[in-house]
Amino acid sequence: MSNTTTYLRMVGYVLTIAMHVGNLAYINTGVKPELVNDPQLKSFSKLQPRYFTCWTFFLQIVHAWVGLICDGLILSNSNNKVYKLPKHLRGFRDTLFTAILWPSTWVVFSVFWPLYTYDRSLIYPDFVDKVLTSTSNHIMHSAIVLVVLWEVCFQPRIEPRSHTRNVFYLTFHFLLYFAVLIYTYIERNVWIYPIFAVLYGTIYFPLIPITIGIMAYSYYTMQWKLSNYIWSSLGKSQKIR
Template sequence: MILQLVFFTVCLLDSLQEIVNKKSYFKRLRNFMFKSLAFPIGTFVFFSFWLIYAIDRELVFPTRFDAIIPSWHNHIMHTLPVIGTWIECYLNEYKYEKSAFFGVVPTFLAAFAYLIWMLIVRKFGGIWVYPLMNVLTNFQKFFVILIFFAIVGGFYRLGQFLNEYFWPKHSIKNTKSKKN
């Protein structure tokens, strides 16, 4: 939620600066945040949460939380990010790196930072942030984390694909073909 708040605040500042100055200094930051953070991580949060919730909700959002977290708040945390970023993808063109490797590295760094935070909470708080981790062996945890990293990388590529689909005149492929 905080990532989405920061991203859409940058979007607002970018738009306001374009209205006033015609040149925004937030454009590069907005582009970076969208392609490397907001889209892939927001999409990952939605799909991973609701997939695990559908299998066994106790592994991500135990029923005891219902008494303290209303369902609308749960949707704000786990559904709204994907809605906002997909609408943003449709309404605004973003520049993706020609090399997916360099584009996805910041995404992996953000995911790694989140993993470190989860491990710190486990080490010093004595609990896993997600109950799913309580039922997995160490090998299974490692495997699940690797799969999650691969999925996040896949969502980076999905953002690139959707950007090219919604903005075909400006896609990397069309730019290359015009040069030939």
């Protein structure tokens, strides 16, 4: 793999960090003084760490930092023909992306925009516009897809023979988030996503986690087909244990 690919990957990491950190800084410093005591916005602000979108772009930042460290080590040891990344560092980077970040990003994109288009109040109440601009909205729900696609295009991946470990991490991540949702409802008597409140108590409510689970596993599988297609010509599609 050429250094050009490594540098392009690093550019993506730097842009990812700058985009998300810059957006967070803008959101937190751009609130108008008259909105500081708005009860809806105060509640929204306190619950921000419990939104799945926030989990996802935070993990994109973490992955980008780890990716920069890995590629920095690769470049600094480019003269060592037998150099390999530390096993646990490489494993953390790859598992974070394949098992959690890729499927999570596509779930955010695929759930948010159809609901936003159909009835935005189900997923993105009007009062949020007071603090989140259209640009911020697209950074958190659209640009995140470009981030993971860039990674797949410039980071060759080898499909494992067994997906058990990745599926375990994927399942744990989504179950943990649903536990946070339920805990928030028990603690505050509020569903942070309005669609849950609309469907709660109906036969359709259990379909939400089931549908999201199916989507997550489908996207997890899709990444290998895409990665193998991109890298097969370079001999990167062989399987390992």
